[in-house]
């Protein structure tokens with residue numbers, strides 16, 4: 001039986017970073033396959049992951065929690081046949097509810113080791129009222145408060161307290177019996193998704209998912225939360241300064257920008273990561289396509305995206 005982990009969490013919380021570290025640090029001698037799903041039809045995470053790991057399946061477009069559920073199940077069978085892995089990691093898009101994916105993995109007969117929700121300690125307050133984020137917390141049995149390097153110990157404590165309150169309110173409940181599904185959950189703290197080995201040594205496999213009302217088990221979350229994306233292909237090479245200036249002027253409804261760009265200042269293509277005002281660049285090997293940026297946000301429109 002294949003064991004699986006679902007890695008969920010809001011846009012830019014550190015899901016991909018966490019998976020890269022987890023697979024490298026704790027699953028080195030095991031056969032692991034990764035499925036990643038992103039908003040939009042130009043994926044960035046798949047390309048990053050493929051550079052560090054070969055068994056990666058990218059499910060682009062839409063979100064696996066709604067329109068892509070059958071596509072997801074097909075993808076899992078494909079990956080099982082191709083790689084025969086011992087472990088499967090599934091990174092959901094930042095705008096999806098993990099519950100339908102939990103159901104799919106259960107239907108397929110996989111042992112669901114844990115649903116791990118990454119939380120961005122620094123930007124938590126900007127998105128804590130988002131319903132999808134709250135369901136992500138409710139559907140997880142491991143919460144990782146990430147980006148601890150960006151906040152004080154006091155802030156970490158406050159985030160933890162607020163998360164416990166959200167967990168209580170949104171914890172999965174059986175629709176028929178009203179019984180709480182996750183009686184226990186664990187909270188870890190990390191920087192750059194690096195967690196202690198205990199997280200993977202003491203999981204509490206998830207069995208017999210509760211009955212949920214139809215509208216919770218099967219919602220089109222992208223539509224409901226109005227989170228959308230806009231892709232821009234860059235025709236000319238920019239300097240980092242120009243790009244940074246434009247990013248600093250983005251409106252607040254654009255939470256996340258990610259892409260692969262060739263800039264005047266660097267010889268290689270760079271992965272650009274922008275999360276709620278913070279920008280990071282890192283080199284990427286084996287990329288030869290066009291430079292592009294994906295802008296993700298709430299009610300995003302062409303006017304929100306800068307002209308390049």
Ligand SMILES: Nc1nc2c(ncn2[C@@H]2O[C@H](COP(=O)(O)OP(=O)(O)OP(=O)(O)O)[C@@H](O)[C@H]2O)c(=O)[nH]1
Nearest residue numbers: 011012013014015016017094147191192193273280
């Ligand atoms: N300072 C800091 N930055 C982090 C940490 N974890 C991740 N990041 C950065 O945050 C950005 C987003 O990280 P990802 O791992 O791509 O986040 P994600 O949740 O996979 O993002 P989406 O898939 O787009 O939702 C990147 O620039 C990371 O390097 C952390 O603990 N501290």
Ligand SMILES: [Mg+2]
Nearest residue numbers: 015016045091
């Ligand atoms: Mg990611």
